[in-house]
Amino acid sequence: MGKYKVSKGIYNLLYQGLLSGLFILPAIGFAQVKNVWALGDGEKVFRFDLEHPCKNGNFIWDGKTIHLKGLYNETLACQVIIETDTNGADGIEIAIDPPVNAATGKVIGGNTLKYGTAGSIEIYTEHYLHVRNPTKPNWFYGSPASAPKKMTGWIPDALIPVDAVSGLGGFPVDIEPLQNQGFWVDISLPRDQKKISPGIYNGIVQILQNGKFVKEIPLEITLLPYYLPDENQTNIWMYTGNIYAYYPELSHQQVDKMIKFEGHRHRIDIEGGFVANQSPFSNEIMNNYLPYLDGSAYTPANGYHGSGEGIGEKIFPIGMYGATVMGNTKECVQKQADLWVDWFTKKTPDVTYFWYITDEPAENKFPWIKERAEWVKSNFGTGKSLPIFTTTSYQKELSGAIDIWAGFDGVDLTILPDIRKKGGDHWFYNGNRPRYGALILEGTAVDLRVNSWILYKYGINAHFIWEGAQWQHNMQGPKAHLHQNMYENPLTFINEHLEFCNGDGILFYPGRMPFYPNEDRALNRIFPSIRLKNIRRGQQDACIMWMAQQKVGKERVISIIQKVVPKALSEVSMKDTVQWSEHGDDYDKIRDELLKLL
Template sequence: MNTLASFKSILLIMALSLSPILSAQIVNVWAVGDGEKVFRYNTDHFAEKNNSIWDGEKVKLRGLYNEVLGFQVIVELDSLGAKSLEISMTPPVNTVSGDIVGGDGTIAYGPQGSIDLFSQHYLNVTKPTKPAWYYGSENSAPENMVGWIPDALIPSNALGKGGFPLTVPKTREITIRMQHRLEVIERQETQNQGFWIDLYLPRDRNFASGVYTSEITVWVNGKAASKLPVEIELINAYLPDENHSNVWMFTSKNSMVNYFRDLEYDEVMEMMKFEAHRHRVDLVGGFDVHSSVFSLDAMNQYKPYLDGSAFTAENGYQGPGQGVGEKLFTVGIYGNPVLGRTKDSVQSESNKWVTWFEENSPDTRYFWYMIDEPGEVQYPYIKQNAEWVKSNPGPGKRLPIFTTTAYKEELKDVIDIFNGYRGIQDYEQFKLLKERGGDHWFYNGNRPFYGSVILEAEAVDFRVNGWIKHLFGINTWFIWHGSHWQHNFQGPKGNLQQRVFNEPLTFINWGFNYGNGDGVVFYPGRMPYHKEEDRGLNKVLPSIRLKNIRRGQQDHELLWLAEQKIGKAKVSELIRKVVPKAMHEVDKDDPVAWSQRGDDYDKIRNEILNLLK
């Protein structure tokens, strides 16, 4: 180091040594909707002064009965962090009737609505996900792919483990060693700590519509440090409990049972299905009933999830989708041979499945997941098994066949439901498939065709898929995993248990394709393998990505309601304002055409809300 640099360093050390020791200070508090990710050290965010829910002074929200409004409060702190930071929100009160949303705030998801509070947990990404599976090229990469990215949402009752009150450490430090062992410490001046609020508006329409008011308080060391007024317009229209499009997510039985050791298997299944259902997701495929041969007892026990009786207040469920069953059921998962390997076995077993569904759950979209991601070498196997099904003299001939591949001309007469990771690339064939009772869904995420699933993706990557599904008439989005807490066996990390709260890399194979956050949309409330990550809660924890899946599903329902009023063509025109091109309309090397800012979707959402008033 030269003499001048050494002299400047010594001056800096002297300045730091003379600085008074101050208590933590809040630099700024602001709010933003669910459509942005505010990185920990991005303290000059473009939405800070004004956005779709924040005018610089007040939080302004609008929504329907039975809608969940997710939004964020961002607290910017000085370099000292905070030892005891939390927020609170008073139950909203109707300015005319005096009705109170959420009652005393202690009953989650009741008919009167509720308020749920979370702290945002950050993951440090230094090695960004590569293109290929997740995005087509650098042209379609997310805008910011490195830094401390918020995702896991820690409930307020995870006391001392990321819940309230929250300890925020000092800002990051850079240490430089000099020849004479002197140190210069540079500190990032400020940092963000994000909080997430879910405001569930009443499903009980006896609560008055109109304007409700509330207040958010930021607390430091038990003292009120900042207050934000909140105004909510409850519009006199009801968001359907039913989903008119599906998000199908797989989860692993092993990850669930191995993590929640204090619970019985049935309790774990119910807990996870409840959390998914509240986010308008069908959690299907990871349970014994999907990976085993047909069992009448097992299907009768599973039936409440299909007819909706599992999702009722009498069974302990409250929230969106009350009384509504799952729409999908997979016979077998990822190609395991639940129907056997001979013609006689395939035909006799398929008869059992079809008979049960036709007699017990005729509205469920059930199918045989014959094989996963097949190549041409597997085509003879597919054709042989399909022929066994379709030539079945019994009811089993009506069993639809599904696989995870985009449309293939050679398989058009044997596969009923295609599912490609780049979506529908032949729209004319898609329409022909639909006309003859088949279908084509899309799989995981791949920019610029539709939103990606990786941690670095924009928040709206998970929201836009609801709009894309509506625009193109796509029935289902399949996400390969939601609780990939154990590393995949196809890669160098084998079956190691992941440190999902500290390491962003969650998928890697021997070809060294890897994805940060891939397969982890839920986080475990218990962590038996890495005790320092245990949150002490026998529940699955949500993420910002899961919240945006819900927002996209709710948007789809708003679009469906608007279509009843103004017709499909006009709704498509609205969608095209934010999604000018997607799916087959773009090439893998194109930039993303759909808007990547939450405010743009909120503007169209507000137009729809005005239609529904």
């Protein structure tokens, strides 16, 4: 989705230039476009931040050329920032002259229009949200000391495909005076090592205004002779709720498939949809869902293209958020446990499955949890091995009842070994600075990247994100049952205790907006966000760490990543400042150091 888009005449000019091998364009001065520069995917450039520190140079930008480096099957990303003068600029588009290897003539990005296939290039317009009232400390950050440094202003997040409605992110784009407009570029590097050789590929990023070329930036991609694994080395799973009303022209199955595909391309397991997670055991439902667990759904034959082809989901919650799927009697719970365990043992024994018994339980819920856990564990059938999960940090009183914990305050590394000795596990949940990255809109871009680094460094098996498409307000808030205008209002979570929370629960954006027609992008698609892209970047980083580990051992890899993530989780007090770096360049430098180990 979000394929690059140019007019027919411009496309012909690009194509003829490629054929002739003489495609050289002069950089024509144009008063309205004051400046064009680039940076990587690990920063958020606010709309009016005209003196951003990366402007004159950064890890991928030397002031003249964009330099990217990656592996087969890796998706690279960069941002192109256009700065306007006092007149503003209308009719702006950007296009990519696909990178070519001078020795072989092979091209990255010129041979396909299918998302995620070998060498595809996608361009998005960055959409800005105006944050006036900062998110307050709660489960997002521990104290003012750990808050993001810049919490108000026009913050970029939603990424709008260029073939959306013009004026709403689709090309051409009008830019107001004296401001930045960011464009996001995704480049999916080839999967086929036989057809496209490693080496340096040179292309051009072109800026057009009203159909005329006004600026160009050289783009250099170094394709390294290694293949990024399709299988993730760290697990992130996310719930997405009912979004069917946004796509009235599509079936529920089509909507579920669409968001699952978008999550999988960003190396996340998406739960919800297909009623599988919120239904009592049904052989029919689970057999229909099986392709997502065994990976056959994520194949070109089923319309899927991108990283993770043929790789199934790793995590399956039974009874999402404590939905009543196991019944309310001992007999019913034990029967359901037997059915679930038997099915997973036979069909997908490598999937981590569990009963999501209840959500964020208060102390008065503990007796109920212990009673039902005893029903499971006293079962004489196979169901006695069904793990039990809840969203709270380790509670001694529930030891022996809960097998898998996930809490807001991260993981207590001192008790994790004992939990695992007893056959359990402890994950972390949502985001909470300074222990790990936050999900809120004001967080730095690397807030969502660093979490995979933390998973890898500390050997934590999963990160759970409560919601990725909370397009309808949370049920316990004063706006319950109302649909959100998330393109206009950054406030996305409200309850009686929390007045402001920006961006929580929204990592995907809708291509259709029937409830706010003025915001309808007229595309039956799911749109990504800068936060989602940084989750993907972190997941890919963790794969590179694993590859380097095969060469030099994990201890050596940890000594390298320690430079940017010295402390996290329970090593950090909630009153501390953030210990890990908040700058994308720092992570890019360490990634480059890891690539050299290969």
